[in-house]
Amino acid sequence: MESPFKPEILKGKVALLTGGASGIGFEISTQFGKHGASVAIMGRRKAIVDAAVSSLRSLGIPAAGFAGDVRNQEDAKRVVESTVAHFGKLDILVNAAAGNFLVSPEDLSPNGFRTVMDIDSVGTFTMCRESLKYLKKGGPGRTSDNGGLILNISATLHYTASWYQIHVSAAKAAVDAITRNLALEWGTDYDIRVNGIAPGPISDTPGMRKLGPDEINSTIRDVQPLFKLGEKWDIAVAALYLASDAGKYVNGTTLIVDGGLWLSRPRH
Ligand code: HXC
Numbered sequence: 001m002e003s004p005f006k007p008e009i010l011k012g013k014v015a016l017l018t019g020g021a022s023g024i025g026f027e028i029s030t031q032f033g034k035h036g037a038s039v040a041i042m043g044r045r046k047a048i049v050d051a052a053v054s055s056l057r058s059l060g061i062p063a064a065g066f067a068g069d070v071r072n073q074e075d076a077k078r079v080v081e082s083t084v085a086h087f088g089k090l091d092i093l094v095n096a097a098a099g100n101f102l103v104s105p106e107d108l109s110p111n112g113f114r115t116v117m118d119i120d121s122v123g124t125f126t127m128c129r130e131s132l133k134y135l136k137k138g139g140p141g142r143t144s145d146n147g148g149l150i151l152n153i154s155a156t157l158h159y160t161a162s163w164y165q166i167h168v169s170a171a172k173a174a175v176d177a178i179t180r181n182l183a184l185e186w187g188t189d190y191d192i193r194v195n196g197i198a199p200g201p202i203s204d205t206p207g208m209r210k211l212g213p214d215e216i217n218s219t220i221r222d223v224q225p226l227f228k229l230g231e232k233w234d235i236a237v238a239a240l241y242l243a244s245d246a247g248k249y250v251n252g253t254t255l256i257v258d259g260g261l262w263l264s265r266p267r268h
Helices: 023-034 046-058 073-087 110-135 166-190 206-211 216-222 232-243
Strands: 014-018 038-043 063-067 092-095 149-153 193-199 254-257
Touching (some): 014 023, 014 073, 023 038, 023 046, 038 073, 063 073, 073 110, 110 166, 149 166, 149 232, 193 232
Parallel strands (some): 014 038, 014 092, 092 149
């Protein structure tokens, strides 16, 4: 779909995306690149990161890939520093890496719970922390009144409760708390905007392949106000809005992009 935004809205910006090689993360990488940003991708699987970088470069987007796991602080530090070494600065951090599987609470081991908390919540915090010195106002490549920004990909699961998702709900609730607390503290001290996006069910993503039974497509009309799944594009353009100057006064919010699904109940 054609972009509603001008192609230069992120001109000159450098973005680092965890989980940026697949699913929603890759679509954000692509749209950021198409709107002027240079894009660094972090992912655990080197072959997938390399393929994503080739694909971005084939579109003329300056791109670099770094293998790493957000659970490993050394990886986080190395990837942030490699991004700055490659592109000269860092303007935008997108935390899109996530772990997920469906499991009932009684079948979930504490280590399974911890694993998702480590990826989604601690990983997000670690990446933010390692990026701070480059994102803050006066950091390398930026002026004394011009901080960068952070976007955290969340979910709506924890607004109510979700079957077989206790670990992910807890992890995303923590992500939203990180968004609000950093928006307050780093907004005040460092001029860094910190926002989130909470996607609803998005077609053609690893999350939907894992979590969305096929029947969701046939039953969704009963519960989904807009009667359809979202597209990765919907999340990427929301990210463009928040990352561009259009979002310059938005700080500490998590934008729900789900067609109104989380509000809905079956009609009867
Ligand atoms: C129960 C499981 C499990 C499963 C792993 N574990 N998979 N428990 N059911 N299906 C438990 C293991 O038993 C183990 O605990 C612990 O978790 C760690 O497992 P590992 O396999 O060693 O972990 P690791 O190799 O690090 O992989 C972690 C992973 C990850 C979370 C499974 O590989 C993963 O999910 N990757 C997929 C990424 C993904 O789907 N991304 C999209 C997210 S979508 P024990 O006790 O045995 O040691 C999303 C959207 C949410 O987040 C909102 C949707 C609307």
